[in-house]
């Protein structure tokens with residue numbers, strides 16, 4: 239390993255466990271869920287990792303108040319590429335920052351597939367996010383068809399190269415490796431496959447040579463309490479992006495507590 243980023247060991251950075259709520263929860267359920275997480279976070283031993291919840295935009299303001307003075311951080315699931323102006327329906331990174339967000343998920347495969355988001359758009363959104371002082375969690379991952387054609391590494395290299403801002407570093411960007419076929423399917427790659435994908439992603443991201451800590455690489459796709467220990471023990475994995483299992487406090491907290 240070389241490059242300026244590697245003066246900082248990955249071990250020096252806390253792992254990040256991020257809950258992606260997607261389009262779920264009305265206010266009452268959301269407050270119940272986040273209050274239960276808050277209780278766990280402030281009672282007993284402090285979590286060994288960084289804990290993040292990313293609820294739908296309508297819930298951010300209220301949840302931000304519930305999480306005040308707790309170690310749990312707040313993030314959003316998308317942002318606009320612009321800052322202010324005539325963009326009906328869009329929400330800017332500044333607005334997310336203003337409501338208490340520290341992170342924003344960008345380029346999730348559901349947005350790439352259902353909203354036609356390209357690598358170039360994801361990069362512009364990531365630039366807007368980091369300019370507003372947010373940390374961008376940029377998602378990459380191959381489809382089942384791409385995996386079957388042995389294209390996984392090509393797809394990851396292209397997505398990382400084209401979706402991350404040129405000057406992206408560990409201080410303002412996180413990458414989430416989410417194989418599309420593993421999302422919500424109950425299937426996960428083998429530990430060796432996850433490690434190999436993360437090494438590939440790290441090699442491409444490291445070419446940017448930004449100063450500071452290396453970019454953290456999360457694994458996402460069917461992470462749950464039962465498999466989190468094994469996945470988080472993989473040396474190349476710096477945390478997890480959790481969908482379905484982040485909607486149940488007990489299950490999500492099991493994942494948090496699986497962090498070595």
Ligand code: PGA
Pocket residue numbers: 258416420421422423458459460461479480481482483
């Ligand atoms: P899942 O979703 O944990 O439900 O598979 C992960 C994600 O899409 O971020």
